[in-house]
Amino acid sequence: MSNYIPIDSSSLKANTKIGCNLHLLVNTGADSRYILYCKGDTVFENTKRELLVEKNINRLFIAKDDQQKYYKYLESNFQNIMSDTKISADEKTRIVHSAATNLVKDLFEDPRSGNVERTKTFAYNMVDYVLKDSYAAQKLLRIAVHEYYTYTHSVNVAAVGILFAKDIGMKDNDMKGLCSGVLLHDVGKTKISTDILNKKGKLTAEEFKEIKRHPELGVAILDETGTEIKEERIITIQHHENDDGSGYPYGLKKDEISLFGKIARIIDVYDALTTKRSYADAIRPFAALVEMKENMFYCFDKELLKEFIRFLGPYDPRKNPRVNDKSGM
Template sequence: MSGTVEYIPVTLNAIRVDTIVGCDLYLQNHINNEVSYVLYCSGTNVVKSDKIEDLQKHQVKNLFIRKEDKKIYLKYVESSLKHIINDGRVDVKEKAYIVYDVAKNIMSDVFEDPRSGEQVERSKSWVSNTIDLIIRSKGSFSGMMSMISYDYYTYTHSVNVSVLGLLFAKYLGLDGGEMQVFGTGLLLHDVGKTQIDPAIINKKERLNDEEFARIKMHVDLGADILKQTGGVDSTSFFPIMQHHEKYNGKGYPNGLKGDAIHKYGRIAGIIDVYDALTTQRSYSDARKPFAALKIMNEEMKESFDEKYFKDFILFLGSGGEKQYQKSKKIFPMSV
């Protein structure tokens, strides 16, 4: 029925005392098999500690917001992300869900306004908080991996690639500073697609030469946008500029070969392809992880740095933890 308000649940763990959420919070009531929603706290009021404690006492896990207020709510949660990540009462999976949801909202805004310096700063802050979660929390691999979306949107792909890349970076032993510039580059790697006709990006049929040439322009277009916007570390441009370069020199935009591709570009290329293969696209069904790795190994192996590709397979097979007695049977590679 038109005009019906739709409500969605939000975790109580994301609501901080003595803050203003910015949108109304509701309690869900069940009376005579009918569901109704009662205003709990106005979006303009400060959330009081006694009210939160009362909900916790009664084991209330969720409040509700109007679906139309979701962006307002996520912007509020974004401002509390560090607090949530450091809160020992919140389990890792719930933290991962919150972090992923915030990232999707940020990237939705980035793709609406890619030249905004504010969006770049929000992206960098999200990467910093996500690194904190990954480094500090046991179980961050399974928590973050369980959140990855298998329905393709350009901005969810960007989040997936950044999450995978940060987890892999930890596995490889990159330090926090390296993870920061690498993760930022991954999150912003497809910004140039905002300048490409969506009809080309979402086309189900094979692209013609003219369309593919246009798609390939997204790398340079994205780099130009971010250079003009400013605030992006020069090292972050390696995954942005080189995620479509191939180890055999047959990639784009510059046909770089071998170690002429920066390590961030070589790693980004592997993760970008893996996520594309395991995600539902307009022109292709999502593959299971093993099937995706099999395609990469049998049909694309020369595109990748052999060492990083092997490491990536071991990383996925080990749950993100280094295995000192590595099995040679994790994946049948003829290398």
């Protein structure tokens, strides 16, 4: 098995240090081998990038063990990469996706303050990107709606969340808090046994009680960071509160729940329904909206749910069957 993985060469900005060795895959008749193209501790010069473009080489290879370094590079050069006119909108969207997915994976493996901070920074940059480039944003949303079957779903849902917030006129700064909060909202689950989280079949009353602790456990993790995370706290604590007061942990109802909490509730249920979980199969986005409207109406702010359905309507895969629909895979 190869110890190298491909990366898109256009994700590399000229005149930056990538931090890991870049290799070319060279076919030499009978076999192929990897040769060093640029050392990680040297600058990836523009001439090197131009040469790849000239030779029409789209893929470079990095050692599997260097994956984290590459994602770190993407994260810390996020704004540069996003404003680089030589990188296509498609590629930018892929970068946002892969970097965010890697970040969420890190966060859930180790929710230390460093990873919470990284998530916050990334979320803020992601919102800037969505606001600056409406074409790329639309692309992100289409992928998010169509690729609901993948494990990148929490990232997709954050994308759906911020674009929905933009659609209903939320202020830029609030959108940043929303995005960050949606990425962080379930971080409390890292303190709950995976035996309970992944249990197949019905939970006992005791187990459900344990799961219901995750909003408060999440806020405790966020508080440990000592940084200002107002919206993230609200979203983490309120994302299971229902409009009729039947939610948890506090049983808040209607306007006792903030707009952030209301949006998060909608987004979170949409996520739960469209992602394959241990206890149920995933359903398609349109069916999820029908389920939310017909059987779970009590959970949501009515007007906001109507807005959400209107917002996602144009992205219904049945109406856009040609758009990157791999949902049958």
